[in-house]
Amino acid sequence: MKRSIVRPLLIPLTAVTAGSFLLSYHLFKFAFERVDHVPPTSKEKQKYADAYYDYVDWMKNVPSKTWILNANSPENKVVASFIPADKPSKKTVIIAHGYKGNRETMANYVKMFHEMGFNALVPDDRGHGESSGEYINFGWLDRLDYLRWIKRVIGYVGEDSRILLFGVSMGGATVEMISGENIPSQVKALIADCGYSSIREELTYLLKQQFHLPEYPVEPLVSRINHHVLGFSLDKVSSTHQLAKNKLPILFIHGGRDTYVPVGMAYENYQATKAPKQLWIVKNATHAESFWYNPEAYKDRVMTFLRTYFR
Known part of the structure; x- marks a missing residue:
């Protein structure tokens, strides 16, 4: 120890x-x-492995730039990939990955938004991937890094940028935690897929479900x-507390069969915000499976939300 x-x-x-x-x-x-490898996915998602690696190969080969925060401070260095749209675009999505993942694990979402004409900025959070940090902070400290990433995008793409924040699992909770901060006006909307309501509630739930501990x-x-x-x-570390201060349109997505972040947390998060909001429960999807369960339906639902709130 x-x-x-x-x-x-x-x-x-x-x-x-x-x-x-x-x-x-x-x-x-x-x-x-932190762990310096991505843990194996759940058994129910092994069937998507071939498609997943096709997306990863695409992301490795698409033109990109490496951006770094705190480059002169090795213990605070945070790394991201910026992937420009095929044609010059003022639309940028900033994508937050899940627990013990990295930016590569978000390749399917990057490609989805790339096909919609977005630039994409995809960071490795602290304690993950190429970013520094010995410990995972479950989005609470990461949210401050994302505020800096937002400013970096505005400086690069322009003051007339239109920015979407998107995250899955821990990344979804990170987006929800960012929502309560003083966000630049260029951020127009948020999408949070299977984010937890608070880390205390999530930890307590997992203590009982996985370890049978009080x-x-x-x-x-x-x-x-x-x-x-x-x-x-x-x-x-509370998504609901931050969402109570949120003023931006937000789409919540959650698998109806999620037993890792229980679906009840989606309803808690939905109720917590008074901003324009939508909730989509993907009935038969497990944790972080909503995209893989039906990629076209997922893309259609995201595009419907964007047509309403991302003008």
Whole structure:
């Protein structure tokens, strides 16, 4: 174990058993520590593997530029790919990837928007891909990087840019968390696919479903460890709190058979915002499967939303 993390936290723990703390510490490492590979997809999505790699090959070969934030600060470096539209365009989509993914895992969405005439900016979030960071922050710190990416797009494409924010899973929650910030007027709309309502609620759900563990004392201890390591408690990481401040049109997408981020969270997020909104539940789709379940229906639904709100 990393002594710099554990020792300062062990000293004040008088009312909690060492066993509970060590369990929480290992869960924190399991959930929050970066991995430098993309974990295997679920069994129900293995059937899409060939199509997925076709999209990845396309993305590797399409003309692109590499953009970097904090290039002179190795511990804070964040990397993205900018893929211009085939014809000069003022439309740009900024795409946020999922938990333990990277920008390459969003290739299918990049191609979808490319075919719609969008430029695409696709970052690796902190703790993922080529970006720095030892730990995953579940979108809370990433949202501030995306505000800088938005400004970078405006500086490159022009003040008359029209920007769409799009994300899936953790990326969907990241878009929802950005929604409560002071966003430049060039951002016109948001699309969040299967984002969680809060990381505390998601962690508590997974503790029960995957590990058969109670919320207390594990979640408060994980939150305490996260505050020590990343500087914020898990209570702050809330899509619903941020969506309550949102003023932009937003499309929520969620699989009806999602057992990783339960579909009830989509309804929570939908109810949280008073802005113009749409909700599409893809009845038979599991987590992050809505595109793969029916790519044409997915594209049509996105285009219908954009025709209404992205003018």
